[in-house]
Amino acid sequence: MKIALVDSGIGLLPAAAAVRRLRPDADLVLSSDPGSMPWGPREPDDIAARALACALAAAEYEPDALIVACNTASVHALHALRAELEPAVAVIGTVPAVKPAAAGGGPVAVWATPATTGSAYQRRLISDFGNGARITEVPCHGLADAVETGDEEAITAAVAAAGALTPPGVRAVVLGCTHYELVGVRIRAAAASGGTAPELHGSAAAVAAQTLRRLGAEPAPGAAATGSVRVLSAGRPSALPAAARTFAEGRLLTTAPTDPSGRLVPGH
Secondary structure, eight states: OEEEEEESSGGGHHHHHHHHHHOTTOEEEEEEOGGGOOOTTSOHHHHHHHHHHHHHHHHTTOOSEEEEOOHHHHHHHHHHHHHHHTTTSEEEOOOOOHHHHHTTOSOEEEEEOTTTTTOHHHHHHHHHHOTTOOEEEEEOTTHHHHHHHTOHHHHHHHHHHHHHHSOTTOSEEEEOSGGGGGGHHHHHHHTOBTTBOOEEEOSHHHHHHHHHHHHTOOOOTTSOSOOOEEEEESSSOOSHHHHHTTSHHHHGGGGSOSSTTOOOBOOO
């Protein structure tokens, strides 16, 4: 089984790690475009074109499925990717986990990029799946960029700023950008109040499970870690190999080595 993942940068690591946990024997193709990261502020047609370019690069390796591991690209490019690749390749998008977060009632906060916060897309998700819960949209200025570059001071500042915009006492926080799952521990601490930390709701685990369902495959978490990892990068060298050894979630990728040292293979 071979599964490709597409994102502007290292935001695909949580979904890749979730796939690795379910199927350590799956081969992964990670295709990103760090030279144009972030995609969020770009025009929709530009986002779609860049996501499609990453997807087509990954498609050369004949994956069985392709995960659009980016909320922004899922909004603006999912239709184009499916039109181009399906039915030969199953294409799975990423949707903020508003529905499961709101299932237990409010209050809930949705942390997302400024471009997504207040968008018609996110407002529709909240309207359709908010379960009547009180939901606050929180713009996270600069957080995705800071995570991408590994800038510790910028991450701390961005998380603190978003935390200050989060109402006290929220029961759950939806991580509306795949990059945020890489700093989930910090986000949970920043959104805590009264000694109680909220539940975090990311998309990675659900996306990985949906991918297996689309392929008609069963989880096999105890399988031998024989899957390979290939990194593709456009624009500039990928930060994925370094990030996979920096972030806890990403580090799980190296349990399926592609060379004797167990490190990710550099991009080609």
